[in-house]
Amino acid sequence: MVTADDASPGAWQLFRLWAGIGFQSFGGGASTQFLIQEQFTARHAWLTPEELLHYLSLCTLTPGINLIALTILIGRKLAGVPGIIASLAGLLLPSAGITCLLAALVTRFEDQPAVPAALRGVVPATAGAMFLVGVNYMRPLTRTARRDGPVALLASALIIAASALSIIVVHIPVVVVVLAAIVLGVVLFPARPLAEEERREGVGKP
Amino acid sequence: MIDPFHYFLIFLKASLFSTGGLSNLPSLHQDLLAAGWAEDAEFGRSIVIGQLSPGPNGLWVISLGYLTYGFAGAILALIAITIPAFLVLFVAAGYARIARARWVGGAMRGVALAVVGILLSVVWTIMRQPGVDRWGVLIAVIAFGLAATKRVRLPLILALAGCAGLFLYR
Numbered sequence: 001m002v003t004a005d006d007a008s009p010g011a012w013q014l015f016r017l018w019a020g021i022g023f024q025s026f027g028g029g030a031s032t033q034f035l036i037q038e039q040f041t042a043r044h045a046w047l048t049p050e051e052l053l054h055y056l057s058l059c060t061l062t063p064g065i066n067l068i069a070l071t072i073l074i075g076r077k078l079a080g081v082p083g084i085i086a087s088l089a090g091l092l093l094p095s096a097g098i099t100c101l102l103a104a105l106v107t108r109f110e111d112q113p114a115v116p117a118a119l120r121g122v123v124p125a126t127a128g129a130m131f132l133v134g135v136n137y138m139r140p141l142t143r144t145a146r147r148d149g150p151v152a153l154l155a156s157a158l159i160i161a162a163s164a165l166s167i168i169v170v171h172i173p174v175v176v177v178v179l180a181a182i183v184l185g186v187v188l189f190p191a192r193p194l195a196e197e198e199r200r201e202g203v204g205k206p
Numbered sequence: 207m208i209d210p211f212h213y214f215l216i217f218l219k220a221s222l223f224s225t226g227g228l229s230n231l232p233s234l235h236q237d238l239l240a241a242g243w244a245e246d247a248e249f250g251r252s253i254v255i256g257q258l259s260p261g262p263n264g265l266w267v268i269s270l271g272y273l274t275y276g277f278a279g280a281i282l283a284l285i286a287i288t289i290p291a292f293l294v295l296f297v298a299a300g301y302a303r304i305a306r307a308r309w310v311g312g313a314m315r316g317v318a319l320a321v322v323g324i325l326l327s328v329v330w331t332i333m334r335q336p337g338v339d340r341w342g343v344l345i346a347v348i349a350f351g352l353a354a355t356k357r358v359r360l361p362l363i364l365a366l367a368g369c370a371g372l373f374l375y376r
Binding site for chain 1: 221222223224225229251252254255256257258259260261262263264265266268269272273277280284287288289290291292293294295297298301308309311312313314315316317318319320321322323324325326327328329330331332333335337338342343345346347348349350351353354356359360361363364366367368369370371372374375376
């Protein structure tokens with residue numbers, strides 16, 4: 001659903017939007033990823049999925065928590081330095097506050113059987129949300145790969161599968177996986193960028 | 207007695223050399239236990255809270271800060287995990303400088319594909335946790351389906367999943 005206010009948001013609007021994410025993203029990073037994608041690419045057309053994926057790629061190349069770095073990049077793109085401050089405050093103040101509250105409560109309610117039971121239901125649901133985030137990010141990648149032909153499509157699928165499996169099965173550090181993907185990308189997609197061409201394509205979209 | 211400055215440096219060092227999630231755990235565990243400022247049980251609790259509470263999973267260190275050093279600890283932890291994230295501005299500036307080089311397009315395409323692979327590996331990691339059984343798989347599939355329709359908001363989906371957990375596991 002795209003609303004009419006898609007002229008760039010001000011810092012105050014950004015703060016409220018990120019605060020919404022900070023209050024609602026129970027279930028950790030998976031839920032946060034989901035709400036960021038939903039707010040900035042679907043509800044508001046402020047970023048294309050390609051741009052968001054590009055930002056997330058830059059964040060993966062940065063040490064520290066990716067989602068905080070992503071918040072900084074989105075805030076800067078939409079409202080400059082005030083946007084960075086508004087976005088960080090919006091995301092972190094509510095979520096850090098709730099984290100403290102839960103930390104204070106957990107020592108008191110640890111023995112209640114209801115708490116772990118509810119948690120056992122919530123945890124797999126966040127996995128479902130995370131899978132949807134992955135599928136949504138896959139779309140621009142497959143579109144470009146289709147344009148480049150079946151070999152590129154196969155190569156793309158192989159890089160995705162190899163990255164996932166090398167973390168799951170062999171427990172290779174994420175940094176190494178990303179470096180390997182850079183080398184594979186340079187070799188397999190010479191002079192075939194993703195973001196730029198797709199972004200131009202995305203201009204006419206609703 | 208906790209020395210606030212040293213305490214902050216332990217958290218800052220851990221987050222500078224981490225790549226998000228729990229990758230700062232070993233460093234924090236080693237340093238805080240060596241200083242005698244944390245216990246093993248506080249780590250376990252913090253990780254559970256980080257997974258449940260809103261915001262990135264990396265906020266588990268805020269819970270660790272709170273449990274070991276109260277509000278001061280939480281605030282110091284929050285500052286320590288926020289500072290390294292600003293390095294992304296240097297990464298973005300570096301990228302802008304080389305963006306036109308021939309090989310960069312392919313390289314970023316490789317990274318983007320790896321990012322999707324990493325996201326999918328997170329799905330696997332979540333599903334492999336103790337306590338996720340066949341019902342858990344069903345809950346994950348239903349949550350995916352509901353979210354994909356874009357008609358049901360995520361907090362409602364998570365609340366329903368929590369109720370399902372109460373019904374199934376209590």
